[in-house]
Amino acid sequence: MSILIRNGYVIYGEDFEIVKADVLIEGNSIAEVRKGINESADTVIDASGRVVSPGFINLHTHSPMGLLRGLADDLPLMDWLQNHIWPREAKLTPEYIKVGAYLGALEMIKTGTTTFLDMYFHMDAVAEAVLDSGLRGYLSYGMIDLGDPEKTEKEIKEALREMKSIEKLNSERVQFVFGPHAPYTCSIALLKEVRRLASEHNRLITIHVSETMAEIGQITERYGKSPVVLLDDIGFLGSDVIIAHGVWLDSRDIQILARNGVTVAHNPGSNMKLASGVMPLQKLINAGVNVGLGTDGAASNNNLDMLEEMKLAALLHKVHNLDPTVADAKTVFKMATLNGARALGIKAGIIKEGYLADLAIIDFNQPHLRPINNVISHLVYSANGNDVETTIVDGKILMLDREVLTLDEEKILDDAEKIVGKIG
Numbered sequence: 229m230s231i232l233i234r235n236g237y238v239i240y241g242e243d244f245e246i247v248k249a250d251v252l253i254e255g256n257s258i259a260e261v262r263k264g265i266n267e268s269a270d271t272v273i274d275a276s277g278r279v280v281s282p283g284f285i286n287l288h289t290h291s292p293m294g295l296l297r298g299l300a301d302d303l304p305l306m307d308w309l310q311n312h313i314w315p316r317e318a319k320l321t322p323e324y325i326k327v328g329a330y331l332g333a334l335e336m337i338k339t340g341t342t343t344f345l346d347m348y349f350h351m352d353a354v355a356e357a358v359l360d361s362g363l364r365g366y367l368s369y370g371m372i373d374l375g376d377p378e379k380t381e382k383e384i385k386e387a388l389r390e391m392k393s394i395e396k397l398n399s400e401r402v403q404f405v406f407g408p409h410a411p412y413t414c415s416i417a418l419l420k421e422v423r424r425l426a427s428e429h430n431r432l433i434t435i436h437v438s439e440t441m442a443e444i445g446q447i448t449e450r451y452g453k454s455p456v457v458l459l460d461d462i463g464f465l466g467s468d469v470i471i472a473h474g475v476w477l478d479s480r481d482i483q484i485l486a487r488n489g490v491t492v493a494h495n496p497g498s499n500m501k502l503a504s505g506v507m508p509l510q511k512l513i514n515a516g517v518n519v520g521l522g523t524d525g526a527a528s529n530n531n532l533d534m535l536e537e538m539k540l541a542a543l544l545h546k547v548h549n550l551d552p553t554v555a556d557a558k559t560v561f562k563m564a565t566l567n568g569a570r571a572l573g574i575k576a577g578i579i580k581e582g583y584l585a586d587l588a589i590i591d592f593n594q595p596h597l598r599p600i601n602n603v604i605s606h607l608v609y610s611a612n613g614n615d616v617e618t619t620i621v622d623g624k625i626l627m628l629d630r631e632v633l634t635l636d637e638e639k640i641l642d643d644a645e646k647i648v649g650k651i652g
């Protein structure tokens with residue numbers, strides 16, 4: 229199958245150079261980018277007045293949490309989790325989670341996300357939604373043992389079961405990741421075993437780390453060191469580890485993350501809404517740490533819109549540093565695309581020959597996106613997810629001219645509505 233996208237403003241290569249060109253997709257990758265491609269193709273898309281962008285990579289989310297959207301707002305993390313979210317999550321059946329996963333997949337396709345790194349329960353249900361939707365999903369079963377050795381064993385067993393079940397799907401687009409929830413919910417024994425298993429099975433690890441001051445207090449009290457030092461001391465960290473949040477990091481922590489090649493998934497919307505704090509973006513970047521961007525779940529954001537998230541990231545760090553040069557548009561755009569791809573080890577996140585055909589086409593024929601003085605600036609500061617018109621993943625069109633082709637939008641919305649009141 230081939231797709232020819234004609235006459236768009238293409239965000240090309242690692243430097244995100246803007247070129248007016250055609251993009252030819254053959255199979256699942258980008259075959260050619262240049263002006264005046266004359267090849268015939270199975271599908272031709274006219275991108276006049278539109279921007280052809282690398283698809284967005286949501287590096288930290290809990291995709292089924294859209295089901296809990298609006299049920300527990302305006303709370304700090306620990307109260308939010310312990311008294312509002314976990315009691316509701318205890319009522320979630322695999323069927324409900326499947327509905328939530330489809331809702332999340334639909335929202336991501338409609339807002340130009342092409343790949344996401346997820347952490348939740350019943351990931352085989354989420355995997356089904358990923359497979360059907362056409363998205364690229366890196367799926368972790370969130371493990372919590374609260375220091376109980378019986379639970380440690382149960383959680384490891386469940387993670388391995390879910391890994392095998394995802395492997396059986398035999399799809400490059402759906403990958404299993406190990407997901408111990410956080411240093412304050414997981415024992416050292418669990419974390420060490422996850423590290424061992426991830427190396428053995430060549431899998432990534434994702435974990436919430438240093439999200440709130442309360443977490444730093446709890447871990448320091450329990451272990452006498454910061455969460456990052458703790459993870460370093462037990463040999464947990466490596467270039468296959470993606471930590472979510474990383475808000476409360478001191479200079480020693482940052483050096484440790486840099487030395488180990490750890491990626492940090494920044495979640496500005498969630499960090500602001502839960503009032504967790506401001507992550508030291510500039511210090512991390514200066515230390516050479518790879519920083520990607522994520523929305524976190526839709527119960528703490530409250531959406532999965534990566535375009536909105538880019539703006540939040542840019543504005544947050546400018547005002548926090550009282551310096552408008554911090555978190556410039558290109559830096560933030562790179563966090564939402566290439567840096568995410570690097571963390572996941574996939575040849576994606578940029579538009580270039582030989583890279584995966586994971587793209588979003590954004591309609592710039594609208595007043596808030598004209599005149600086209602600066603494409604990246606408009607994407608970060610002026611656009612939002614509703615401006616995405618077409619989404620392509622792995623060389624397959626998932627949404628064309630705002631019509632989602634892989635999912636039944638009406639049914640997903642209806643199914644989600646039926647859950648109202650059942651977990652509230």
Ligand SMILES: CSC[C@H]1O[C@@H](n2cnc3c(O)ncnc32)[C@H](O)[C@@H]1O
Nearest residue numbers: 290313347348349370371409436525
């Ligand atoms: C064990 S599955 C994932 C688990 O994480 C919870 N969660 C959602 N957002 C956050 C966050 O910002 N910090 C920590 N934990 C979070 C989610 O509700 C699931 O229980």
Ligand SMILES: [Zn+2]
Nearest residue numbers: 436472524525
């Ligand atoms: Zn999270």
